[in-house]
Amino acid sequence: MRASLIQIAVDRDEPVDSRRRRAAALVREQRGSALVVLPELWTVGAFAYDSFEAEAETLDGPTRRAMAEAAADAGVWLHAGSVVERAADGRLFNTSLVFSPEGRLAGVYRKIHRFGFDKGEAVMMAAGEELVTVRLPDATLGLGTCYDLRFPELFRGLVDAGADLLVVPAGWPERRRAHWTLLARARAVENQAYVLACSTAGTHAGVEQAGHSTVVDPWGEVLAEAGAGEEILAVDLDPKRPAESREQFPALKDRRLGLAPPVVRGS
């Protein structure tokens, strides 16, 4: 099962329409892959907060249309990264879209953990509330986005729902690159699942992006890692590997759920 991660560069100088056309062309070039992944907010830039309102789109917007066509033309499952979604009630969400090889919208995930603490995404966007998995013929995708990677309970929830291939589009900044690789490997090891972590390259809103998209296997080994610039990372995955790994080293079965709350001792 070939997976291709498109680490597209998001530079402020390139108009969104141009990048959308370029992304669609790159997806079409991945014919033969089973799964293609784009990063978080690659249209506008994850840190380009001042463009969120202007570039927000509905789930019928230009990115959905372009990506549905590209997935169908290439005949691939496409995790099209995320867009700034304007919901019917006017709220904005950081929303990931997954398409089937026929171009059908097969999954919609609204980022649950918003980044920025008291500014940016954290105040401009609403939080998603639902965990989302998408069943492919040979694997079950579990969806998370960027900052979500820091929250292990989300991914454990996805694994409990059957996920064995965790897909994390991101616009990760270079200054926290050490966390990116470490967290991707941690989520893979603790869940005995593949992790496909696809970040943007380039610099927008003054934030240098990490690039270094990474594919980690269920044993925590890094199968492939991109450099800093625009790049396609193509990796062959064995869909049986997560189940085999969980069978051979059945740590997930040793979980102790439902323990009593901690006893606080001392004065």
Ligand SMILES: NC(=O)CC(=O)C(=O)O
């Ligand atoms: N941009 C994000 O969503 C997450 C991030 O930057 C981090 O360090 O975490």
